[in-house]
Structures are given as C-alpha cells and as structure tokens.
Amino acid sequence: MTMRTYEYFACPNGHQGEEKTTENDQPYSKCWESISIKGLRNGPDGSYLCEVCGLLMSRVPKPSAQGTTMPFPKIHQHNSHVTADPIMSDYVREQ
Numbered sequence: 847m848t849m850r851t852y853e854y855f856a857c858p859n860g861h862q863g864e865e866k867t868t869e870n871d872q873p874y875s876k877c878w879e880s881i882s883i884k885g886l887r888n889g890p891d892g893s894y895l896c897e898v899c900g901l902l903m904s905r906v907p908k909p910s911a912q913g914t915t916m917p918f919p920k921i922h923q924h925n926s927h928v929t930a931d932p933i934m935s936d937y938v939r940e941q
Contacts, residue, residue, distance in 0.1 A: 850867070853865040
C-alpha cells in the first residue's frame with residue numbers, strides 16, 4: 847500500500863504551500879519514497895521558501911475544508927538568527 851503524508855506551510859504574507867511525501871510501506875516489496883512540493887521552493891538548510899515572495903515558510907495546521915485561508919505564523923528576525931513562531935513550527939535556523 848502507498849502511504850501519503852501531507853505537511854502544510856505558509857509565509858508571513860499568507861501565501862500557502864504543501865509538501866506531499868509518498869512512500870511504499872508494503873511488506874516484502876522494495877522501499878521507495880517520493881516528495882513533491884506545491885507553492886514552495888527549496889531553501890537553505892532543508893527549509894522551504896515561498897514560491898511567490900521568497901520569504902521563509904513555516905509549518906501550519908491543515909487548512910479547513912471551508913476554503914478559508916490558512917493562518918500564518920509570525921516570523922521573528924533577529925540579528926543572529928531567524929525563528930518562526932514555535933507554536934506553528936519547529937524550524938529554527940542559525941546564521
């Protein structure tokens with residue numbers, strides 16, 4: 847059986863993105879994994895940047911089925927590092 851896992855992201859401007867991981871978890875068959883992204887581009891140190899504005903993306907909860915926009919985290923930028931709101935993301939990048 848193929849298992850799919852979704853992670854949702856948003857930037858401070860409210861642009862949304864999605865990472866879909868697809869993997870084969872069937873016993874007695876070859877293991878494989880595929881990752882596809884939508885609205886994101888690869889950033890430094892395994893992070894994602896917004897495809898639209900280039901800002902740092904942070905994990906957010908799954909969007910609601912009502913079609914409303916996802917909430918976006920507050921990004922805090924200091925002289926030595928960038929951190930996303932710890933409630934919304936576990937991402938921290940030291941510069």
